[in-house]
Amino acid sequence: MALLEVRDLHVSMGVQEILHGIDIDLGEGEIVAMLGANGVGKTTLMRALSGIYRVRGGTITLAGEDITNAPSHTIVARGLCQAPEGRQIFATMSVRENLVLGGGPQGLARIDEVLPLFPILGERMGQAAGSLSGGEQQMLCIARALMRSPRVLLLDEPSLGLAPKLVKLIFDLVARIREQGVSILIVEQNARGALRVADRAAVMEGGRVVLAGPAAELANDPRIVEAYLGGHVAG
Amino acid sequence: MAGTSPAMTLESVDLEDDWHEFSGFFGPNLPVAMDYYLQQLAIGLSLGMVYALMAIGFTLIFGVLNVVNFAHGEVYTIGAFTGLVVISAFAPPLIVVLLLVVAVGALAGVGLERIAFKPFRRFSDEASLKSRAMREATLMSSLAVSIVVREAVEIGFGSQFQTVPLDRLLNSPISLGPITIVSGDVIIFVVAALMLGGLQYVLKRTNVGLSIRAVSSNPLGAKYVGINTDRTIIWTFAVGSMMGAAAGILVGLYYGAIFPSMGFIPGIKAFVAMVMGGLSSIPGAVICALILGFSESIATIFVPSVWADMVAYGFLIVTLIFFPRGIFGGARDRV
Amino acid sequence: MSDRLRPLLVVAAVLVLVLGVVPAVLGAFDRSYLYQVANLALIFVLLAASMHLVTGVAGLLQLGHAAFYGVGAYTAALLTTEAGLSFGWTLPLAGLGAAFVAVLVALPTMRLVSIYFAVATLGIGQMLYLVMLNWVPVTKGPNGILVTSGLTLFGYDLSRPASAYFVVAVVTLASLWVIHRLSHSYYGNALRSLREDDQCADAMGLDTVRLKIESFAVSGFFAGIAGALWAHTAGYISPADFSFPQSILILAMVVVGGLGSLPGAVIGALVLILLPEVLRPVGDFRNIIVGGVLFFSILLMPKGIIGEVSALDLVRRQLGGAWRGEGTKAGSEVGWR
Amino acid sequence: MTTLLTINGATRRFGGLTAVDGVSTTVAKGELVGVIGPNGAGKTTLFNLISGFTPLSAGKVHFKGRRIDGQKPFRIARLGIGRTFQNLRIFPNMSVFDNVSVGAAGMLGVNAAGAVFGGKARSEAISRRAWAALEQVGLQGLAGELAANISYGRRKYLEIARALAMEPELIILDEPAAGLNDTETRELAAFIKRLHGDGMTVLLVEHDMGLVMGICERVVVLASGRKIADAAPEVVRKDAAVLEAYLGVEE
Amino acid sequence: QQPVVKIGYQLPLTGNTAQYGQDFKNAAEIALAKFNASGRPFKVEIVFEDSRSDAKEGIAIARKFVDDKEIVGVLGDFTSGVSMASAQVYKSAGMPQLSQTASHPDYAKISEWQFRNITTQAQEGPYNADWMVDQGFKKIAVIAEQTDWGQTVVSNFADEVKKKGGEVVFSEFFNRGLADFRPIITKIAREKPDAIYTGFFYEDGAQFLKQMKQLGLTIPVYSTSAAYNQKLIELAGADAEGMHLTATFLPSNPAPQVQEFVAAWKEKTGQAEPGQFPAQAYDAVNIMLAALEKAWPEPTREKVRDALAATKDFPGVTGDTTFDAHREPAKKLTKAVVKGGQFVAVAD
Ligand SMILES: Nc1ncnc2c1ncn2[C@@H]1O[C@H](COP(=O)(O)OP(=O)(O)OP(=O)(O)O)[C@@H](O)[C@H]1O
């Protein structure tokens, strides 16, 4: 059985249904990439998984336990952490406090593993997170999610706003984290990068998964190439 | 001071004697003017402490939800009436009264949160989160609750001052050199200092405090790091309202004035102090509450007392002109 | 129905309703009380509408509105008693007086945002109230002012409730029309953008400070007009009529009706003036009930009885306020005419 | 070619940190200039210095020969500088059309008297401008939608449309492609090119090298607040300092 | 079936001043019950309406009363402000209005339709000034609440003191409901007056007296009949001892109507003795009822007004009431002092 299992997930906002029955499996130590144009519901899916949005139908199972509509804090406590869209850092608090909060009960226990990944954050520890540059905030958001040694890590557009050097670093990082046995679900606009590190990938359209399969296969699928890779086969 | 007032009947009043007693009051050694200012300062301090007592809980709650809790004044009133009922029912010692009041205050806070604030957290879409209308809606719901509570207290107890057993009042005079304070000043000072110190410790040093500050900074972000935001908010309301209720009974016994709309004026002053202080800073609110108290009593030295509030509000405006985000407020978010 | 015709019909319908049907119905009962309540409701409609402009549209939480209402009332009353001016003069001058004071207090506070601004207005409202109460030589302080001349226009005495109704209704309708033009136009959009994100509005070339002062002044102006109506219809004013709880009452009207929605402000004012009157027979419990209604209305309709979005839609469609984009399909109305 | 924007020794310090450190450059009318650099290099800060949101610690900025540093943002905007924000800043509780109209209204000027008694001329002018801007970015179909309800990608265009409705002479775009996928980025690139082709001067911060190198005529590189390169894309791409500081070694 | 005559009573039954309005209502009901049980040829009904001490409600109520053709007279309101705003309506519609407490100097001047049965400071001020100066106080401090009434307290008193050769060394107002009087008390103390004359109601009075004693000040305090309320002593306890004041109503007064009222009050409310204000209301209602009786069998508003205007030596619990040509009452004032937790009369 997969570590994270999503079955027939329906999510609505008001009267409007946004996800019309999503199925995803995320195996132990697996990386799955979610692709899709703007507004197809990727973030909605991620929020539902973290317990931010209510689920109207279907189930979410984490390591055999049903976490459908569980409160977000229990989901996090069970090891599902997310670096969300829009960063959602604590702007009025210092970088250090943001990291402590990310660590939850462990506090700064993992700081020595996380900080070396983003040395610039080390220089900004005392600064208010809101005054960081866009990219620095994005790093903080990812670092915060890593502070808790998650079993499942959800990354919603982690490379957004990062300089090319760092984008590369992020994807390397994703691969490295997986080495430690963490399962990762990654939503990316940088399909090229995501498909390179992912084991499997799924493509969403209009609130449904329309295409799924091994990442390498999808990277060469003409439909994907046309729609997400700007018409060039990934190198 | 004589126990049976010498001024009771005219026949017994000896003007010369009165003079004597009068100058004694200001102390024989210091120049009278100096004593006068010192006394006014002492009164300003105790006025400020009274506002501060209320401002602490108010600021705590505002800090977490970023919405004005218009019903905090009613929690204060509930605290005072609870204390009064307890005292008249079985006259326990003050500390027991306080404990009971604090318990009722916590209940009131939790109830208030459930009724007037929680329902509005069901709207999580962006348009609602960023909408002024939604923000002001919680302000209004707390106002509506406060109206209902105040009217209910009024129907239950009447709107007159309640009679407080005189021996329970916290106003036995204490002479400190040339100035006179009362026992309540000391108690209020100690309680306010304990509250302030305790809260500062909790907020700055403990995980609970960190969670509270996180929820106040970004409630959605707090969910992502696994904070139980509902519980944090409830606790904050409970603690803030406990402090509000305790303030109510202490000030009620201090002035001996317990009536349904007693929370109104201190509520406004606490609100003003909180904003002057920069919204999320509890020490800031306390300092500004003291400034307000001082400015009222000092103003009375120079202008008729009816204008004293003018000086206090003038202080507010001047403060905001120079510190548009309060004295201890942070900067605006960068662009 | 032709698109040209509909707005005219709507306007005509409002006029017929307010100036024809309502007085006819009230007249049928032959109760001056009903007129009195109607007059009061209209005055508060005007107050709510003026607060709507600054709090609903421009997003500046105003906690001292009643003070400007008071400045208007005092200006009118003093001009009547001290200078012998009649209603025809005092009405505009009361508006200007209140607007002038609004500009004065706006100048130092316009850099403030959100709750800081709200508290500043609270402070200013209290200060103005203290002036009314304590500046005895001018305002007569707590003695209040007996307004010697009622509603007179061109020498006609219109003080009877029935004729006063028409004066109040015409002034209120005219003011509402102006506020409607201000909030349902690109000017209104500019104010809304201040509410949404003032820094961003700044980057769009909007002089945010000027806009804030302007909206504050206009809002003060109409509060002042309402004050003059009150002074002349009530015949006696005193500071208590303009204290903080009145500001909160007006705010409650605007929020219950729908923050940002002009029809909402109108309805909110009607509800909160008429409800307590209707509940008179209930006795001591009526204010609890008013509080309860306030609470449940906010709980069920947090964006107000008529929220901003539906209000704008309504105005665009029914009042023909919309500008139609060239490429749009028929009926999709967007901007302002 | 006339110079539109001149930046002279622009410096900005935050406490001990110098976010922008003596940067000088010029932008000529009709140019399309890219600004790149590592995260935290000071790009956004530089834009804020130009548009007046952050005061300079030292240095000067001229626009169309006029000194603009120290001026209020709205005055600078009215001189003809439109901008977008790195963290999308739309007006969420206003319709898409109304969002865009604010840009037009800011430039054409609105006032209370005009709103009440003015004729239709001004509001039609605003409407037309706003509509034209919406059409330019292809959002006319969503004109009546609440801005909070449209997707991220469209918000990006909405923000651009709002700046375009100002009909600025210089438009500054801060990471317009962030959060867009490759195909969308290509569309954006084409869009910016078209804009440029129509004579607009563009200043662009972006981390998407494909976009920057593909369309910019000149690229300014910042690192730790200093300008380390200012040249044509081909030159910058091979610059050792730039490779080291920013691009990393491409595969 | 007896014919019924209706009168209106506007008063604050809710809100911050509800305690006064509720007292009035109780007093009125006592008076009414007695009247209706006394076998008169007609019965009277009182329509109570809650004004919340809010002028806009008061005016609406006035309109309501005026509309009701059966209502031939109105009592109330409590505060001068609301009474005067409502008076505009009664003036234009021709409705007699009798307020038990409105003490604004201009209230009765509004028109021939306004009456009041509370003594004004025009009478009480000079009376107290004489009293105090006669006791040998030369330097007197005056404070009063910042209301229309407080203004008259100060002005009427100060004029007389000056005339009598005394000196007002300090004169200030305070806002009603002020919690902390200590800044003012300290300021008063600095002026070293021989005595303090005060215009306050019992709540403020109790606060003032308590805080004065806290600060160790023992200057004689004099006050007006407005402070006359048993609750003052309840709230201030021993600190109220020795306060002098004038009164028109003393529950200890052996006059039968007083004893009857006090007994009925205690029975109806379960409270202690009534204060000055309920007594005012009780008298106002009785004066109105007497006027109705005089106007019977055709009690029109005009006739009730004329009957009210003709009120002469009406034997009320607050003394005999006669309306002068300006519809103002003149009453006999009594000097009282708080002694042993009681208000007791002071012999002249
Ligand atoms: N709170 C909301 N209220 C109404 N509609 C919403 C809400 N949140 C999302 N939507 C709509 O749901 C759809 C899916 O949005 P979502 O943010 O999940 O897209 P996405 O795939 O993450 O896109 P992007 O790449 O832009 O981040 C969009 O059409 C959006 O307009």
Ligand SMILES: Nc1ncnc2c1ncn2[C@@H]1O[C@H](COP(=O)(O)OP(=O)(O)OP(=O)(O)O)[C@@H](O)[C@H]1O
């Ligand atoms: N208000 C501020 N207070 C303190 N430091 C600040 C402030 N604004 C910016 N900084 C710092 O200045 C540096 C430059 O920030 P800036 O936003 O200009 O970077 P950037 O080049 O736009 O980066 P990115 O590509 O990540 O957006 C950052 O290190 C940031 O932390």
Ligand SMILES: CC(C)C[C@H](N)C(=O)O
């Ligand atoms: C102040 C009021 C409550 C009573 C006072 N006697 C008056 O006339 O207004």
Ligand SMILES: [Mg+2]
């Ligand atoms: Mg998304």
Ligand SMILES: [Mg+2]
């Ligand atoms: Mg940036």
